[in-house]
Amino acid sequence: MTEIKPLIGIDLGTSNSLVGVFENGQPRLIENAYGNKLTPSAIAMDEDEQILIGQAALELRASGRDVLTSFKRLMGTSKPLKLGDRSFSAVELSSLILRSLKQDAEHALQCEIDEAVITVPAYFNDIQRQATISAAELAGLKVSRLINEPTAAALAYGLGQSDDSCFLIFDLGGGTFDVSIVELFDGVIEVRASAGDNYLGGDDFVQLIMKQYWKKNASIFGYNETTIPYDVEIALKAKAQYCLHVLSKQTSTQLNFKWNDHEATFEISQDDLTNWAEPLLLRLRRPLERALRDARILPKQVDQIIMVGGATRIPAVRKLVTKLFGRFPSTSVQPDEAIVRGACIQAGLKAKDQSLKEVVLTDVCPFSLGIAVGDEGQFSPILERNIVIPASKVNTYTAMNKGQREIVVQIYQGEHRLCRENVSLGSLTVPLPPNDDYLSIDVRFSYNPNGILDVDVDVPATGEKLQKVVVNHQSVMSAEDVEKARLQLQSLKIHPRDNLMNKSLLLRAERLYSERTGDLRYQIGDRTERFNQILNQQDERQIREARQYFEAFLNEVEDLSLFEEY
Template sequence: MNHTKPIIAIDLGTSNSLVGIFENGQSKLIPNAYGKLLTPSAIALDENGQILIGNAALELRYTGQPVLTSFKRLMGTAKRLSLRDQSFSAVELSSLILKSLKEDVEHALETDIDEAVITVPAYFNDIQRQATISAAELAGLKVSRLINEPTAAALAYGLGQTDDSCFLIFDLGGGTFDVSVVELFDGVIEVRASAGDNYLGGDDFVQLLMKQFWKQHASDFNYEANVIPPEIEIALKAKAQLALHTLSKEQEALLNFKWQDTEINFQIHQNDFAKWAEALLLRLRRPLERALRDARIRPDQVDQVIMVGGATRMPIVRKMVTKLFGRFPSTSVQPDEAIVRGACVQAGLKAKDQALKEIVLTDVCPFSLGIAVGDDGQFSPILERNIVIPASRVNSYYAMHKGQRNIEVKIYQGEHRLCKENVFLGELNVALPPNDDQLSIDVRFSYNPNGILDVDVHVPATGENLQKVLINHQSVMSEQQISEARQQLESLKIHPRDNLLNKSLMLRAERLYSEHTGDMRSSIGEKIQYFSQILEQQDERQIRESRTHFENFLNEVEDLQLFDDY
């Protein structure tokens, strides 16, 4: 019997995160404390200063209290976000989500977990990938593999396919957009090309609804129309997300927003939404066209378009894809689960699971990597985008002047001719020996399957070798910084997992109490009081029974509320 610890698979998403394992020849997803597979990537502090993660944190949005979401977009930056008197980096916040998912698996499998496969957007740069690894280390996890999100989705889709085919993964999540062209032949899943946009996702469509609402109704709340106040923004975002979910199923939706004594009903029609979103839809087309062009494939040569990521449920997105490819996209894969299921397969491959011995996966580097040359900082690519990885290439460069004593190797990622328009990743100062000649250096870039870049510089004149794993950026943490941050995070009061569901239900009930009046408010108040008394008695069996009744009651209240809105 195999007693080794399983390698877990994590889809660390902008809006929601999921975790699973590969077991008995298939992906198995693990539910959280609420019994749900999706854990909202949300963090808040309750009135006792305890950290709330997931659904419980989201409940606080309606109260105007700060709730941190979408921090994945800040990975690889030095920006810090505040919760009351505490501040956190995106790495620290992500580590809290990862730790919560790790504990969910440990609770379900009754074993310690210390290794994970984690998904990242294909277009995440070296710094963002290093930040993801740091977040995992803070959560007590060793990253056995970072896998690009569309590549993971390709694994999930390709696992059950027997015929040779060419398919396109269209991955639109909460905060990022990736597209990959994939070929399947003889058990090989080959990523031909990837492209994307790290700052385009469902969040942007939510922001669009918020801006339209505020533009038309700011004066009703006695505010200026040019900016949404922070205290209103959190609550308005929650309502805009609800409206967007409705628009994914219906022709129109109602954005009902109440603040203090003012309540506004904002009707949104699918046609209006499509007009507002034209600029965002255009941004979706560009990476699509680039990936097809790089793969040298026409839209009519794509056998299937696989839509993954929750934001692909929007009809305007599906309509755009249908128009571009002349056929309806496939709905055979659950959009929210495709990426984590593929990551589970990758975890199975890492663990050398016998059920997966026939599968071979190849991936690509989705962007060009190179250095600055010349006085005007022109970009000289060493690894060009969509090269198969792992990849290693070397180029030779010469000093610009005779007698030059050093060369600054500045490393960039991007596609623009000028380095200033690309992403700066780091630099290396190479000393040259005294010499009247224009000496040369050899610069080797090695890009591994985790998407991490190593840079080696060789000076032929001296035989000296310099090596750099790109970790000099301010947002990438050293081992000492990780150790210090882990101690700091361990001192935080995190709400106990076992009580999280009770806390979430109480917060939800308090929200519904504030939203209602009259008899309904009285009924909710009575139920809150009764459930509070049950919790005080600390009888687990009684709490479970009462919790089921309490949750059913709250579901009925929300269903009635939804019906009243229409």
């Protein structure tokens, strides 16, 4: 009889990662070689060119040696990261963390592990999700399921709840921010909406402390430039991270830093950090409003706010949430462990654990999916963000010219009005029969919980049907790429539109377009197009008049703030 190998759950975090398993009816978190549940997502190389992972890597920061952290933010990009004389991709570095977690699990469970449920930020796009799968393959793991981080936290929180309720998951980790609105009823955990920011987290608060310290003390260390030298930055970051940790418990602290026989001390209070962090706090507010708006829920209708992720310990963050919702967030969930516990529960569900037979989980697609239309490649959403998955919807499109012999269906993912600012997922060429008319096609998008998009195109004039399963091949490592990586791991006249006010309004309109859905989104797109047309005429009087009306319209849109209604 073949032995059934355990299915593990992994929280692959920006700052720290965790692993666990579902056994005896509950999640069990697995400790690493240091006896800690948290494994820092850090990679370094010592003087003997040996790779150090986790806490050992962090120990090298004070020496100024290269220590790679926060590489999760670069998942899905081709940016190389150097360690000594070698270059690594974020996928390769993440695979080293995953391999380390796999080994910890194998040691604790005394058996081989080859499959895992891995969490990803809800706002990760398709390329970033595929990169995570590639990292797992490099680490010798098959991904049984990618689960959104706030969804995992909702699972961990909702498992022991019996009363129907609506709760908000506020997930602020080291490098990413996610928020999800979740409803619990009759044993069903339903994600209503998700929003977030893939480039906002605790690291940004650490950078604020470093920037303020260096601004005051650079001259003491013999530097005049505002940019912190790389070797100094590595060492200073460790001190700044510690100060941020202390400020989560105390009202003030000191950042004392010594470098090349020079030393300077910097006093920091919670109020100082709150003042410096105002732009970051504003960025936290916007996804909150978007998620509530998409879920059609007012803040007063949220029963509980569940805060997960280490950065939620920052007092300014907790004060922001308390002020916006008029109540204190729940402290029933350990911030660092909620996500991995949810991953373990999902692993138990996949393994059909009997103790979880009554749990039903539904999720949403966090991004809009659609195609390019018109000469400028405008985005036409077919499946709008936060639609419950699995989902399927069909739209009809008509050829732009009489007698057109083919239509190229270009598939995109994102929220921008123009496709060039969204993520390209592929294309499908649809041949049309000889004709003297404007023929149409029906385009159906079907999206499943595993993140697979099926595109079906029907040509009514001929009855022909075409199908494409969308995978962005640029983001997927081929078998050769995986094997190669595995071996490496083993060895300026100014146009009126450039006017500052005009540009500011256009950027604001694009942001509001991405934040809204439905009719309001189309109104914003239409007004933006009309304003662009007037800018192209280069008539200053018309531009001034149009700008006045355009700004008033955007103000009306912006004033539809759920928090102000509340």
